[in-house]
Amino acid sequence: MSNYTDIIASCQGKKGGIIEAFHAIQEQYNYIPEEALKEAAKHFGIPEAQAYGVATFYSYLSVEKRGRYIIRMCESAPCHVAGADELLKEMESILGIKVGETTADGKFTLELTECIGQCQATPVITINSEPHFDVNKAKLAEILASCK
Amino acid sequence: MAEEQRVILEYADKIDPKKADDYIKVGGYKGLEKARSMDRKALIDEVKKSGLRGRGGAGFNAGMKWSFVPIKDEDRYVVCNFDEGEPGTYKDRIICEKNAQALLEGMAICGAAIASKQGYIYCRGEYPFVVKMLREAIKSAKDSGALGDFDIEVRMGAGAYVCGEETALIESIEGHRGEPRFKPPFPGVAGLWAQPTVVNNVETFACLPYIMTNGADWFAGIGAAKYPGTKVLTLTGDVENATYFEVPTNYMLRDVVYKLGGGVKGGKKFKAVQVGGTSGAFIPEQNLDTQIDFDSMSAIGAALGSGAVFVMDETRDIVDIVTRISKFFEHESCGKCNPCREGTWRCREIMEKINAGKASQKDIDNLMLLSRVMKNAALCGLGQAAPIPIDSTLEHFGYEYSRKIV
Numbered sequence: 235m236s237n238y239t240d241i242i243a244s245c246q247g248k249k250g251g252i253i254e255a256f257h258a259i260q261e262q263y264n265y266i267p268e269e270a271l272k273e274a275a276k277h278f279g280i281p282e283a284q285a286y287g288v289a290t291f292y293s294y295l296s297v298e299k300r301g302r303y304i305i306r307m308c309e310s311a312p313c314h315v316a317g318a319d320e321l322l323k324e325m326e327s328i329l330g331i332k333v334g335e336t337t338a339d340g341k342f343t344l345e346l347t348e349c350i351g352q353c354q355a356t357p358v359i360t361i362n363s364e365p366h367f368d369v370n371k372a373k374l375a376e377i378l379a380s381c382k
Numbered sequence: 383m384a385e386e387q388r389v390i391l392e393y394a395d396k397i398d399p400k401k402a403d404d405y406i407k408v409g410g411y412k413g414l415e416k417a418r419s420m421d422r423k424a425l426i427d428e429v430k431k432s433g434l435r436g437r438g439g440a441g442f443n444a445g446m447k448w449s450f451v452p453i454k455d456e457d458r459y460v461v462c463n464f465d466e467g468e469p470g471t472y473k474d475r476i477i478c479e480k481n482a483q484a485l486l487e488g489m490a491i492c493g494a495a496i497a498s499k500q501g502y503i504y505c506r507g508e509y510p511f512v513v514k515m516l517r518e519a520i521k522s523a524k525d526s527g528a529l530g531d532f533d534i535e536v537r538m539g540a541g542a543y544v545c546g547e548e549t550a551l552i553e554s555i556e557g558h559r560g561e562p563r564f565k566p567p568f569p570g571v572a573g574l575w576a577q578p579t580v581v582n583n584v585e586t587f588a589c590l591p592y593i594m595t596n597g598a599d600w601f602a603g604i605g606a607a608k609y610p611g612t613k614v615l616t617l618t619g620d621v622e623n624a625t626y627f628e629v630p631t632n633y634m635l636r637d638v639v640y641k642l643g644g645g646v647k648g649g650k651k652f653k654a655v656q657v658g659g660t661s662g663a664f665i666p667e668q669n670l671d672t673q674i675d676f677d678s679m680s681a682i683g684a685a686l687g688s689g690a691v692f693v694m695d696e697t698r699d700i701v702d703i704v705t706r707i708s709k710f711f712e713h714e715s716c717g718k719c720n721p722c723r724e725g726t727w728r729c730r731e732i733m734e735k736i737n738a739g740k741a742s743q744k745d746i747d748n749l750m751l752l753s754r755v756m757k758n759a760a761l762c763g764l765g766q767a768a769p770i771p772i773d774s775t776l777e778h779f780g781y782e783y784s785r786k787i788v
Contacts, residue, residue, distance in 0.1 A: 250557030292540030349469035
């Protein structure tokens with residue numbers, strides 16, 4: 235795992251690249267640790283408060299620690315009519331957590347998302363940004379089991 | 383007429399979108415060559431003459447937009463809006479996954495028109511795999527020499543619907559919170575890093591190589607006269623063929639649902655179709671005999687928008703769906719302006735009350751008043767469009783509300 239100072243430095247040449255830096259940090263840590271956020275603010279020459287404002291504006295960025303697998307359930311209209319609500323309940327019951335929470339072993343975090351642009355095969359979930367299509371209860375069990 | 387007409391997607395799955403050479407073999411980068419041989423003004427006039435209008439939803443004449451860019455001693459930017467956050471929409475992803483080089487060529491043509499050397503593609507954070515593919519496609523195009531001295535950088539969004547608004551998108555590229563700016567100045571005059579900037583949708587750019595290669599008159603002759611060309615549609619919801627299609631813009635909405643879409647799933651009856659994504663109007667059966675072009679859709683109080691087509695069968699609870707949609711807007715409102723921040727919150731609150739069977743006629747009246755305020759006073763398209771699903775369903779599906787009111 236590379237150090238976040240190096241990660242941030244690799245984006246420094248990019249004008250306005252703090253969001254790119256945040257993406258790169260999340261790629262390694264699954265969230266933006268406070269120290270990394272402070273470091274990024276310093277590198278891009280903006281106040282910490284402003285960097286925090288950017289990090290908390292976007293739903294893909296998180297300043298809270300998250301699990302190794304981030305599950306996101308789409309709840310936009312096409313997924314909604316395809317049974318997203320029931321699937322979400324199923325997920326909550328299998329994982330034993332509510333939306334926004336992380337399992338005690340730090341493996342899964344469950345989040346909601348708006349449309350992820352894969353509406354040809356609803357309902358859709360993503361795990362660490364990888365989409366899974368036409369998810370039903372049986373398929374869900376398989377997908378979760380494949381997360382080691 | 384019930385056939386697709388593929389222009390942008392003609393070689394879908396037949397060429398590798400990452401490889402410039404594949405694209406060149408089927409006539410690619412000829413349009414850019416022609417554009418670069420032309421005088422700048424003549425090039426803009428050619429695009430104007432083609433009648434190409436923005437495919438992101440606003441429908442503004444592309445050549446006209448370019449003509450506003452002043453050519454002075456400063457940098458200018460070409461920005462591609464690939465934020466595609468409108469629920470039910472995935473046409474820009476399809477265009478990139480099938481024909482990314484056409485997007486790159488289109489951006490370079492725009493670069494030639496406004497004398498810009500730098501382009502940016504702002505791709506939504508939900509598509510990291512497309513970002514990767516686009517970077518390879520750009521490298522291939524640069525290596526082949528086809529792009530010449532025009533550079534393109536891909537920037538990834540991070541899950542904010544409002545960044546589809548062009549000034550919010552620019553803010554995001556600059557590394558800020560994605561909040562829309564007050565206009566004027568418009569991006570054409572002061573956009574990215576306060577420099578003149580053209581922002582166009584993926585599909586708009588992808589039309590350009592074909593316009594340059596086949597001529598403005600050819601393009602102007604396809605589909606509806608005032609909104610010519612083709613449009614990529616994505617079908618979702620209760621329809622047999624939930625997939626994408628490219629059709630001429632004078633295609634009938636009924637044919638989209640029943641011919642291309644194969645009709646309502648499971649032999650059920652049709653109830654409504656929402657065109658243009660979640661901010662679009664709900665269209666009842668009696669308005670299905672309408673062309674999908676921008677102006678025909680406007681005439682029935684709807685919008686072509688992004689080209690998403692969301693079909694609902696007879697069993698669907700319209701009020702429940704609109705309640706879900708109102709939650710979407712509450713979540714996505716950036717909070718900069720009061721009418722949207724408070725308005726989307728109240729819309730969701732009242733919709734939930736109606737959906738739970740606890741609302742009265744007074745709540746509906748308040749909702750309609752709120753809708754008028756938002757349409758007139760919200761800063762950007764998000765807040766202005768948020769009440770459209772509510773208004774259009776109150777108009778065409780009022781009985782669904784009546785039965786839930788106490």
